[in-house]
Amino acid sequence: MSNIHFIFYLSPLIILIFTAIFVLLLDVFIQKNNRRLIFSIASLGVIGSAATSLQLWNGDALYLFHEAIRLDKFSLFFTFLSLGLTLLTALSSYPLLQKNNWPLGEYLFFLLSACVGMSLMAWATDLITLFISLEIMSLAVYILTGIERERLTSSEGALKYFLLGAFSTAFLLYGITFIYAATGSTQFSTIAHFLMSSKYTLPPTIYIGLGLLLVGVGFKISAVPFHMWVPDVYEGAPTPITALMATGVKAAGFSALIRLFLVTLSSLKPQWGVIIIGFSILTMTVGNIAALVQNNIKRMLAYSSIAHAGYILIALAAAQETRVFDLATSSILFYLIAYSFMTIGAFTIVSFTQDLNGFGFKHPYLGIAMTIFMLSLIGVPPTVGFMGKFYIFSSALKGGFFWLAIIGIINSVIASYYYLRVLVTLYMKKETDTASSSLSSSLASSLVFNSVLWITAVGTLLVGLFPSSVFKIITKSITALL
Amino acid sequence: MTFLENHLLSILIFLPLLGSLVVFLFPKTSNVKLQMVAFGISLIEFGLSLLLLRYFNSSSHLIQLVQKVSWIPELGTSFFVGIDGISLWLVLLTTFLTPIVILSSTIERNVKSYMACLLILETAMLGTFVSFDLILFYVFWEMMLIPMYFLIGIWGGARRIYATLKFFIYTMAGGVLMLLAIIFLVYLHYDQFGVFSTSLLNMYSLQIPFETSKIFNIQSLLFLAFAVAFLIKVPMFPFHTWLPDAHVEAPTGGSVILAGVLLKMGAYGFLRFAMPLFPEALQFFMPYLIALSIIGIIYGAFLALAQTDLKKLVAYSSISHMGLIMLGLLILNTNGVSGSIFQMLCHGISTGALFLIVGIIYDRRHTREIASFGGLTKVMPYFSVAFLMVTLSSIALPSTNGFIGEFLILLGTFEKNPLWAILAASTVILGAYYMLWMFQRVMFGPVTHPENKVLSDLSLREICVMLPMIVMIFWMGIYPKPFLSRMEKSIDYLVSNYKHYDLGIYEKHQ
Numbered sequence: 001m002s003n004i005h006f007i008f009y010l011s012p013l014i015i016l017i018f019t020a021i022f023v024l025l026l027d028v029f030i031q032k033n034n035r036r037l038i039f040s041i042a043s044l045g046v047i048g049s050a051a052t053s054l055q056l057w058n059g060d061a062l063y064l065f066h067e068a069i070r071l072d073k074f075s076l077f078f079t080f081l082s083l084g085l086t087l088l089t090a091l092s093s094y095p096l097l098q099k100n101n102w103p104l105g106e107y108l109f110f111l112l113s114a115c116v117g118m119s120l121m122a123w124a125t126d127l128i129t130l131f132i133s134l135e136i137m138s139l140a141v142y143i144l145t146g147i148e149r150e151r152l153t154s155s156e157g158a159l160k161y162f163l164l165g166a167f168s169t170a171f172l173l174y175g176i177t178f179i180y181a182a183t184g185s186t187q188f189s190t191i192a193h194f195l196m197s198s199k200y201t202l203p204p205t206i207y208i209g210l211g212l213l214l215v216g217v218g219f220k221i222s223a224v225p226f227h228m229w230v231p232d233v234y235e236g237a238p239t240p241i242t243a244l245m246a247t248g249v250k251a252a253g254f255s256a257l258i259r260l261f262l263v264t265l266s267s268l269k270p271q272w273g274v275i276i277i278g279f280s281i282l283t284m285t286v287g288n289i290a291a292l293v294q295n296n297i298k299r300m301l302a303y304s305s306i307a308h309a310g311y312i313l314i315a316l317a318a319a320q321e322t323r324v325f326d327l328a329t330s331s332i333l334f335y336l337i338a339y340s341f342m343t344i345g346a347f348t349i350v351s352f353t354q355d356l357n358g359f360g361f362k363h364p365y366l367g368i369a370m371t372i373f374m375l376s377l378i379g380v381p382p383t384v385g386f387m388g389k390f391y392i393f394s395s396a397l398k399g400g401f402f403w404l405a406i407i408g409i410i411n412s413v414i415a416s417y418y419y420l421r422v423l424v425t426l427y428m429k430k431e432t433d434t435a436s437s438s439l440s441s442s443l444a445s446s447l448v449f450n451s452v453l454w455i456t457a458v459g460t461l462l463v464g465l466f467p468s469s470v471f472k473i474i475t476k477s478i479t480a481l482l
Numbered sequence: 483m484t485f486l487e488n489h490l491l492s493i494l495i496f497l498p499l500l501g502s503l504v505v506f507l508f509p510k511t512s513n514v515k516l517q518m519v520a521f522g523i524s525l526i527e528f529g530l531s532l533l534l535l536r537y538f539n540s541s542s543h544l545i546q547l548v549q550k551v552s553w554i555p556e557l558g559t560s561f562f563v564g565i566d567g568i569s570l571w572l573v574l575l576t577t578f579l580t581p582i583v584i585l586s587s588t589i590e591r592n593v594k595s596y597m598a599c600l601l602i603l604e605t606a607m608l609g610t611f612v613s614f615d616l617i618l619f620y621v622f623w624e625m626m627l628i629p630m631y632f633l634i635g636i637w638g639g640a641r642r643i644y645a646t647l648k649f650f651i652y653t654m655a656g657g658v659l660m661l662l663a664i665i666f667l668v669y670l671h672y673d674q675f676g677v678f679s680t681s682l683l684n685m686y687s688l689q690i691p692f693e694t695s696k697i698f699n700i701q702s703l704l705f706l707a708f709a710v711a712f713l714i715k716v717p718m719f720p721f722h723t724w725l726p727d728a729h730v731e732a733p734t735g736g737s738v739i740l741a742g743v744l745l746k747m748g749a750y751g752f753l754r755f756a757m758p759l760f761p762e763a764l765q766f767f768m769p770y771l772i773a774l775s776i777i778g779i780i781y782g783a784f785l786a787l788a789q790t791d792l793k794k795l796v797a798y799s800s801i802s803h804m805g806l807i808m809l810g811l812l813i814l815n816t817n818g819v820s821g822s823i824f825q826m827l828c829h830g831i832s833t834g835a836l837f838l839i840v841g842i843i844y845d846r847r848h849t850r851e852i853a854s855f856g857g858l859t860k861v862m863p864y865f866s867v868a869f870l871m872v873t874l875s876s877i878a879l880p881s882t883n884g885f886i887g888e889f890l891i892l893l894g895t896f897e898k899n900p901l902w903a904i905l906a907a908s909t910v911i912l913g914a915y916y917m918l919w920m921f922q923r924v925m926f927g928p929v930t931h932p933e934n935k936v937l938s939d940l941s942l943r944e945i946c947v948m949l950p951m952i953v954m955i956f957w958m959g960i961y962p963k964p965f966l967s968r969m970e971k972s973i974d975y976l977v978s979n980y981k982h983y984d985l986g987i988y989e990k991h992q
Binding site: 364375378379380382394405412416417421423424427428466467471 | 624
């Protein structure tokens with residue numbers, strides 16, 4: 001295979017990388033008031049990358065660079081998801097970028113770099129590639145968290161995220177060395193083959209490695225007990241970045257979990273299966289109960305995002321039963337899409353104002369959009385959140401995990417309370433007269449801002465009403481896995 | 483078959499939804515105009531729903547006017563709606579009450595959203611009654627919560643937020659249990675037949691394992707999951723605690739819809755889903771459920787006796803009446819079940835009318851305390867006539883609708899077990915006691931409060947609201963045959979075949 005082919009197969013990532021660098025340089029050389037141009041170029045880069053991924057969609061699955069990465073429908077699915085989330089994040093931060101004096105070039109550069117990292121995590125079929133892509137993503141997001149240098153909470157969040165994140169990455173790396181020590185390889189396929197065909201008892205190092213890997217990835221998907229950083233970081237980060245962390249970073253984490261645990265380490269199911277069940281129960285319960293007592297909406301959404309990771313872990317736990325593998329894995333992918341729509345939407349509203357008293361009648365359309373997001377987060381039909389929960393609980397019931405499904409159901413009832421409280425403030429509280437109304441009205445008329453809300457709100461409803469087409473795509477991505 | 487006949491049910495379902503959009507996007511205008519637009523839409527809806535009577539063939543127990551469109555092929559889910567003798571009158575009750583509620587509204591703030599909520603609610607209620615697909619049913623069932631949540635929460639009384647959260651979470655808790663059971667049924671169907679389907683008709687042919695020796699086996703757990711969801715909605719003792727709060731805090735229109743239609747949904751769901759799907763489990767739990775309904779009848783009545791707030795009194799009387807309706811269903815003979823369904827309509831009308839009455843005096847006095855009234859007959863003669871008729875209907879005086887329903891239920895119960903009938907009949911005495919006593923304290927005697935001397939009598943609008951209710955009360959009480967004859971076939975079939983229930987789709991021969 002000639003080198004030119006590699007460029008073709010990697011084109012989505014290459015376009016992103018070059019756009020990122022170009023945008024960074026352009027910001028230095030161009031006049032300061034030309035922000036719209038830079039922004040458009042970055043958006044075009046993301047769209048171009050999506051277009052080339054679309055070109056690759058119908059091709060066959062193949063390994064590249066000595067099985068360091070794998071290009072298949074699964075990796076392309078997550079590439080699409082990351083690209084979409086990056087675009088929405090960029091769009092929803094555009095009005096804030098204009099208003100605040102954030103360094104535009106750097107902001108977009110790190111956003112696109114994070115996107116490369118997130119996409120690459122789903123491509124990785126080698127522990128080293130996985131580690132590198134995770135680092136690309138994490139470093140970019142650490143910086144984005146602290147991009148509002150003047151605000152204390154932003155810097156605090158960035159520092160916390162960085163320190164704890166570095167710690168967790170160290171765990172991951174340590175886990176990789178243990179796995180390498182036990183199996184003699186970092187390639188997923190070789191590891192899987194080794195585990196499957198090994199006639200001897202596996203060395204205990206592999207279990208240590210497994211545990212360390214779980215810690216590393218568990219941190220990224222904010223599974224309890226590795227969730228302590230979430231509320232502070234989510235609260236401190238600029239709101240669009242918080243949305244990206246809750247959706248994109250988490251989705252990337254889950255893509256790695258699926259490839260690494262469900263496919264590669266599938267012969268160790270008896271060992272990690274129980275741990276995942278425990279994680280799942282803890283994550284949803286702790287997330288929900290902590291969210292109940294929050295008064296700041298960003299913190300509330302942070303804990304709720306922990307809880308939603310717990311629901312997804314139900315499906316991951318169910319996927320250990322081979323007969324529900326397809327259904328459970330598809331439901332993970334579906335839930336990630338569902339969660340992305342509603343969470344990006346909700347955070348976009350929060351970036352608009354955090355004082356939601358009487359908001360619904362003041363801005364009727366924004367109020368309806370927020371209502372749709374909250375109802376979807378509760379899981380009320382006909383929203384996408386309902387379909388997502390439906391598929392997750394289906395996989396749990398079909399896999400025989402009745403108790404897990406029941407705990408999940410109890411949790412979603414608990415959760416409905418704090419989402420409903422948002423609706424209470426939205427419609428049933430008196431408006432507070434704040435001076436920030438001028439900012440609000442300028443934002444409310446912003447076309448870019450509204451387009452994000454339209455996309456997410458319509459997506460939340462439409463995918464909820466007609467999930468079939470999305471499900472077809474997901475089924476294809478899942479079959480490419482094995 | 484005409485286009486209208488083929489699509490009547492979907493038109494009925496989606497017309498109010500479209501109407502709510504029209505109301506919401508309507509240019510800024512006076513509240514009265516908005517109210518009239520919404521009223522017009524709901525009146526067209528009612529007119530269209532009357533066509534159901536024309537197209538409905540009462541000599542068949544099968545599902546009629548069916549429309550089935552594939553929706554989520556992966557799960558075998560379709561937009562599958564139809565109507566039979568059980569749901570026919572409940573659909574009409576819904577379309578009948580909605581225009582009345584819209585007309586009766588005296589809301590002054592956010593009228594637009596209020597009207598839009600009521601119309602969305604109508605869509606959800608109609609959808610619930612005509613869905614023959616489990617997923618579709620669940621979608622409408624939960625969708626109904628949203629407008630009701632806002633109705634209570636935005637336009638309700640002082641403790642509205644507490645009440646509406648309680649209402650939502652109670653119903654939601656039942657709903658998600660049902661969702662688990664639905665998912666389980668879908669996979670059971672897949673295991674037994676090898677295809678995915680969520681159609682209710684296919685579920686009827688499932689073999690759901692039941693073991694008599696164990697209390698908790700698959701069928702009884704599924705039954706309980708469904709039953710709890712419906713019993714919370716009814717609400718049956720001991721799941722009733724959300725009801726008084728929701729009723730007292732809801733605006734008048736919300737209370738009317740809540741008592742008139744939403745509570746019936748629980749009973750309807752029980753009859754349509756829980757009973758024929760799980761016949762063995764039903765047999766097993768029947769004595770307990772009957773005991774609960776009898777407790778509910780008596781307990782609700784005693785609670786109603788003790789109330790000093792008019793709306794609370796009506797709310798608790800609802801619990802008592804709904805207990806009687808559940809008893810009629812659980813008896814499972816023709817008289818019991820037809821009495822129950824008939825009583826659902828009566829209760830919808832008479833309790834709805836009672837809430838309207840309470841709303842009318844609340845609008846004038848801004849209090850609902852019984853003690854702050856007295857002697858209103860002298861001040862408001864027309865009002866007192868309307869109030870009296872509605873009261874009599876509620877206590878089931880012969881020649882009013884309540885009598886027919888209660889009589890049939892008690893007759894059916896007596897055929898099965900005289901003791902139950904005797905206990906249940908206490909509702910007649912207790913009902914008369916608390917209703918007449920309330921009427922006496924509010925309407926008769928001297929005018930003790932000077933404010934009451936200047937109260938105005940019914941306005942034209944209020945007469946227009948009360949008149950159809952009163953007409954229905956007497957029509958159903960004097961000539962119930964058209965109502966009963968249309969449900970007869972479906973009920974006969976259900977009662978004699980509930981163990982091997984199997985509904986087909988009615989094909990019209992030309």
